[in-house]
Amino acid sequence: MTSRLRKCIACTRKSYTASKYCTYHHDAFLNLKQKYETWVYAYGQISWQEYLNKLIMMNEVGVWVKDVIVVESKKF
Numbered sequence: 001m002t003s004r005l006r007k008c009i010a011c012t013r014k015s016y017t018a019s020k021y022c023t024y025h026h027d028a029f030l031n032l033k034q035k036y037e038t039w040v041y042a043y044g045q046i047s048w049q050e051y052l053n054k055l056i057m058m059n060e061v062g063v064w065v066k067d068v069i070v071v072e073s074k075k076f
């Protein structure tokens with residue numbers, strides 16, 4: 001166990017898991033990754049970034065997920 005305090009990279013909450021995200025954003029991130037696999041399966045070729053770009057435009061995507069998309073997009 002590490003005593004190093006981590007902060008969620010998408011908000012100011014503390015991150016208690018090994019994740020770079022807090023519980024809410026971590027859940028959203030897992031969701032995002034799961035959905036990506038479904039999309040790859042359905043569309044064949046879609047890059048992670050293309051997927052994120054499409055998803056952020058969708059109204060049915062929750063705010064937590066959108067926060068994660070913004071953070072993930074910045075990495076590129």
Ligand SMILES: [Zn+2]
Nearest residue numbers: 008011022025
């Ligand atoms: Zn967070």
